[in-house]
Every structure is written in structure tokens, then in C-alpha cells.
Amino acid sequence: MALLVPGAVVSVLSGKIGGTVFARNRGGAYARSYAIPTRVTSDHAQQIKAAFAAASQAYANLTTAQIAAWDQYGQENPVSNRIGQLITLKGQSWFVGCNARLIVAGETLISVPPILAAPVIAVADNPVVDVLGTTATIDVAAHTADASIRVIVYGARSVSAGKRYMENLYTTVYLSAAGASGTTLSFGSELEAKLGTIQEGVTYHFKVVMLDIRTGLISAPQWLSTVAVDTTP
Numbered sequence: 001m002a003l004l005v006p007g008a009v010v011s012v013l014s015g016k017i018g019g020t021v022f023a024r025n026r027g028g029a030y031a032r033s034y035a036i037p038t039r040v041t042s043d044h045a046q047q048i049k050a051a052f053a054a055a056s057q058a059y060a061n062l063t064t065a066q067i068a069a070w071d072q073y074g075q076e077n078p079v080s081n082r083i084g085q086l087i088t089l090k091g092q093s094w095f096v097g098c099n100a101r102l103i104v105a106g107e108t109l110i111s112v113p114p115i116l117a118a119p120v121i122a123v124a125d126n127p128v129v130d131v132l133g134t135t136a137t138i139d140v141a142a143h144t145a146d147a148s149i150r151v152i153v154y155g156a157r158s159v160s161a162g163k164r165y166m167e168n169l170y171t172t173v174y175l176s177a178a179g180a181s182g183t184t185l186s187f188g189s190e191l192e193a194k195l196g197t198i199q200e201g202v203t204y205h206f207k208v209v210m211l212d213i214r215t216g217l218i219s220a221p222q223w224l225s226t227v228a229v230d231t232t233p
Helices: 041-058 064-076 091-104 188-195
Strands: 002-007 009-017 020-025 028-033 122-130 135-140 150-155 171-175 184-186 203-213 224-227
Touching: 041 091, 122 184, 122 188, 122 203, 122 224, 135 188, 135 203, 150 188, 171 188
Parallel strands: none
Antiparallel strands: 002 009, 009 020, 020 028, 122 135, 135 184, 150 171, 150 203, 203 224
């Protein structure tokens, strides 16, 4: 469905109308022909789909009081849509979103809405990707709720020097154990498994978020980029 914001004629248009898709990137608004997406059947994609299905089933087993509590949570916590407008999500959307993340992380599901705020991002810095030893590391500052925080690293690699919008290319590369902030995350083998053999001179992009395993809420993201090197003697 397309989202339309009236202006002198139309000031913002996002989504699909007929065979045309409207969107925007760092270069501004654009339109393109709609193409049927290729069916994604990777193990990770299947895991995510299964997590959403399991969370949806769990929602169906909630009591009337629990459903009402989630609906109230949705009313009190509006979110921004893809064109920056504040919208109110149904309680079911909040429940499934929070619990799908917990399922993927192997954590316990929650039946009542969060009473804690979403975690604040702990500063991530100094990304390194090196052919030597299949190395990929990011330094993450300590988080005040460290014992309840797991760090998620999404990764993408540049497909062309001119492509700057990477959001649709990110895939989950690494999920830390709880209590891993304040350390150097090391995920070289995971990066290579998801994005292929590390190649010198290629730019790797990372998006880092914090997951609170008590609530299923995540922090705002932090983006990092680095060019892969080869320090082999």
C-alpha cells in the first residue's frame, strides 16, 4: 500500500501503486517498476519466518486481560513509519515483534508488555575486517544493563562504489551472549559465512543494535563502515 502526504500536489509518496513503486534514498525520491521479489529460502530467512509464526501462535494463547494490556501499550507508544509519521501499532504487532526477537535469540518469551524503556545504544567503534585470520571485530562500550543486553550486528558489503543506500542489503551476522558489552566483538567466521570470503579492498558496512532480553525491545541503530585489509606478512 502506498503512503501519500498531500502538499501543493503530493509532497511525499511511498509504496506501490499499480506497477510502480515509490520510495526515496539519500539522493531523494524516485520511482521504479515493480518486480516480483525472488523467494528467499536461506536458513536464516526460514528461522525468522518460523519465529514470527511461533510468536503469532503465542499471541493467540494470551488471555483477554493480556491482550488488552498489549493494546494499551501500543496506544501509549506510537512509532514512526517509513516516511516519518507517527503511527499507532496494534498490541499484536508489538507482541509478535518483541517475542520474535526473543525466539531468534533463544530467550524466554514475555506475555505482558514491557515496563522498561527500549535500551540506549552503547557506542560501537573501531570496526576492523582483515583477510588475515578471517578477522572481523568491533569495539562496544559497556552498557548500564549489561547482564540483560545482547548485541546484534547486521552486515552488508558494497556491491558498487556508487551505491550508498545499504538498508535493504543488511543481514544478521552476529548475536552476542548477554553481558558482552564493554568488549571487542569478534565475528570473522560468522561474517564470512553470511557474506562470503573476506576480500581486501571491499567496503563492509555494519549496523549495531542492543537487544534487551527482558523486553524484546531494541535500541536505535549505530552504523559503521570499514575497508577490508590484508595484513598477511
